[in-house]
Amino acid sequence: MGSRLLSLLSETWPPKPKWTTDDIPNLARKVMIVTGGNAGIGKETVKALLEHNAKVYLAARNQVRAETAIKDLREKTGKDAIWLKLDLADLRSVKGAAEEFRRKESQLDVLFNNAGVMGAKFEDLTAQGYDLQFGTNVLGHFYLTKLLLPTLISTATKSADGKARVVNTSSSGHHGVQTLDFSLYQDSPARRKIKSSSAGTYLHSKFANILFSNELARRYGDQGIVSTSLDPGTVSTDITRTLPPMTKFIIKTFLMYPVELGALTQLRAGTSPEGAEMNGQYLVPWARVGKPSAATEDQKQSEELWNWLEEQVKGI
Structure with a gap:
């Protein structure tokens, strides 16, 4: 119990990073997707x-925001990211994005399942009627990964290290959940009776991100897939946009770190040579291998989640 508490405290108030973007190798001829x-x-x-010279697809739903970001990144790096239209809250859009990517590319070295929704209302749903947070953070990313797995596996067979990576963003908030509750995740009379807070489904989504990542590692590790999950840290980002103004002010003023630090953990998982050997592991701020809650190690729950997710995307 004591070691788990120390681990959580270390996630919340991490030491100074020992790994930085200067440690990223040359990524020339690597193809990557970053959702959000x-x-x-x-x-x-x-x-x-x-x-570091990667070819990067910037996956986002809003064209104006995507193009604005691409322009800003061009000014800062001298290089262009490529917009991939993707709305994770609509499974048909996810399918369209995967098809569009596969029309353009036969290679995918790293998929960063980075995007997330937090603070949505409990009544907010995806296009197919799933809880907006769980549907976006978990189901949308599951379907995208599933559709791109053939490309990832093919890339792994041709790469120098025999690996392709999937990096899944979770949160220290996963510690607040011990078991899945599928009655929360899809609109139904049972869900409407629950009248839960939106915070509950957000924490469930972050718990499920790790379960999914672990199951992906178990199922496809022998085919060259390296699946990791991570807590990026309490970072000042736009994910707080839907929170009440005073709550957002307090969190951003007193609890959050710069966004540059928040990117380090997934960058190490996705780009470092040692990251190729991290299949099934969980990383914590800043770019350290850590330990998730004991509940995430429950293989039965991981399998149950995977099977449920498979059922939801049938016929899309």
Whole structure:
């Protein structure tokens, strides 16, 4: 119990980073996707990847915001990211994005499942009627990963280290959940009776991100897939945009770190040579291998989640 508490405290108030973007190797001839790459940690991640010569698809739903981010990144790096239209809250859009990417590319070295929604109302739903936070953070990313797995596996077979990576953004908030509750995740009479707070489904989504990542690692590790999950840290990003103004002010003023630090953990998982050996591991701020809650190690829950997710995307 004591070691778990110390681990959580270390996630919340991490030491100074020992790994920085200067440690990223040359990424020339590498192809990567960053979901939510137009803002926050995602944009900072795209910036670092471009600076190290990767070909980067910036996946975002809003064309204006995506193009604004691409222009800003061009001014800072001298290089262009490529907009990939993706709305994770609409499974048909996810399918369209995967098809568009595969029309353009036969290679995908790293998929950063970075995008996220936090603070949505409990009544907010995705296009297919799922809780907006769980549907975006978990189901949308699951479907995108599933559709791109053939490309990732093909890339792994041709790469020098025999690996392709999927990096899944979770949160220290996952510690607040011990078990899945599928009655929360999809609109139904049972869900409407619960009248839960939106915070509950956000924490569930972050718990599920780790379960998904672990199950992906188990199922596809022998085919060259390296699946990691991570807590990026309490970072000042646009994800707080839907929170009440006073709550947002307090969090951003007293609890949050610069976005540059927040990108480090997923950048190490996705780009470092040692990251290729991190299949199934969980990383914590800043770019350290850590330990998630014991509940995330429950393989039965991971399998149950995977099977549920598979059912939801049938026929899309």
